[in-house]
Structure formats: structure tokens, C-alpha cells
Amino acid sequence: MRSFPRQWRTLCLMGLSGLAGCQHGHGPLGVDRCADYPPGAVPQPAGTFNCEWQQAQAERAEQDAFVFYQYEWQLDAAALSPFGNRHVAQVAAGLEARPYPIVIEPSGNAQLDEARRMALYEKLAELNAIAEPNRIIVARPQAEPMYGLEAPIVGRGFIGAGGAGGQGGRGGQAGGFGGGANGGGFGGGGMGGGGFGGGMGGMF
Structure with a gap:
């Protein structure tokens, strides 16, 4: 009758050591609680990468809002079209809050592009939106045609x-x-x- 308590004590100690895990062994179900997992082994929470893609797309859309395309100018002149005038007013309103460059789509005529760049600079100044001259550039937009x-x-x-x-x-x-x-x-x-x-x- 006295041997049963000893056996129970032994089983209890074994069970507790198994639940607590060992510093150099494995815990329940063969899981090593002391394992050193390398970076990247544990997946990110669900939706992490979707949110990153959505943020990247939204940022690209904001950048494109600062692009002036060919159809926003009057033919081969340095004067903005009616749509271009509405657009420059929107850019002036968000110029200080956004760090993006103001991009003018190239026309293939370097002199015309420079005249448009200066015209856009002057138009922003009329709207009390002072932009550094080097912030207005002539470059191909990142958006696909x-x-x-x-x-x-x-x-x-x-x-x-x-x-x-x-x-x-x-x-x-x-x-x-x-x-x-x-x-x-x-x-x-x-x-x-x-x-x-x-x-x-x-x-x-």
C-alpha cells in the first residue's frame, strides 16, 4: 500500500517536468519551447502584405496627382488648358503637405518643356504656393500609358x-x-x- 504514493509522486514529477519543458529537451507534443527561431520563421499576421500593397498603391496615386500630362497644356504652347488650371489649383492646395516633385510630361521639345516649367512655377506663385524651382521637373511619369x-x-x-x-x-x-x-x-x-x-x- 505504501508503494502507490511513491509511484504517484514519481508520475507527478515526470508530468510536471514534461509540462514545464526542459532546458535542453522538448516539451509536450515534441515542441521545443527553448528553440531559437531564426528571423522570418514565424509568418506575419494575416493581411500584413495586403496592407503594404494598398499603401504602396495609394502612395503612387498621390504621386501621379502631381504630374501634368500633355493634354493639360494648350497644344504646343506653354499655357495650361482649362483642365490644367483646375489641376494646378489642386496641386497648390496640397503642395506643403506632400513631398512629391511636380512632374511635367516631356513634349520632345526642350525649349517648350522649359517654358512650361517656368509657366507652372509662376502659376503656383500666383496661387500663393511657392515651390522650389528644382522641385518642378520634366520627366516621364511612372504611370503606364x-x-x-x-x-x-x-x-x-x-x-x-x-x-x-x-x-x-x-x-x-x-x-x-x-x-x-x-x-x-x-x-x-x-x-x-x-x-x-x-x-x-x-x-x-
């Missing part, structure tokens, strides 16, 4: 393409794969247009 054939397809995607009978639908009124009464699409043209996207008739 969009070709004419891609524009109608992307545009329809933004206005709800894919419906069965709407714009961009399969054989709908405003274009699609089969064409319709007022527009074309990939498969041919209706009364309003044909080919990729359907032309003006495909948009309306």
Missing part, C-alpha cells in the same frame, strides 16, 4: 460593364461581344459603331 484600344474597354469596366442588357453586355444596347442596336463590341458593329468597344455609338 493607356493606348486608344484599351480606353473604351477600361472605361466600360468603370461604369458597370458586364450586364446582360446594359453597356458592355453580351449583345446589349450599348455594345458588347455581339454588338447591339446602338453600339458595337468585340464581335462586330451595330448602327453606332464597331470593332473594339464600338466607337462613339458604343459609348452612348
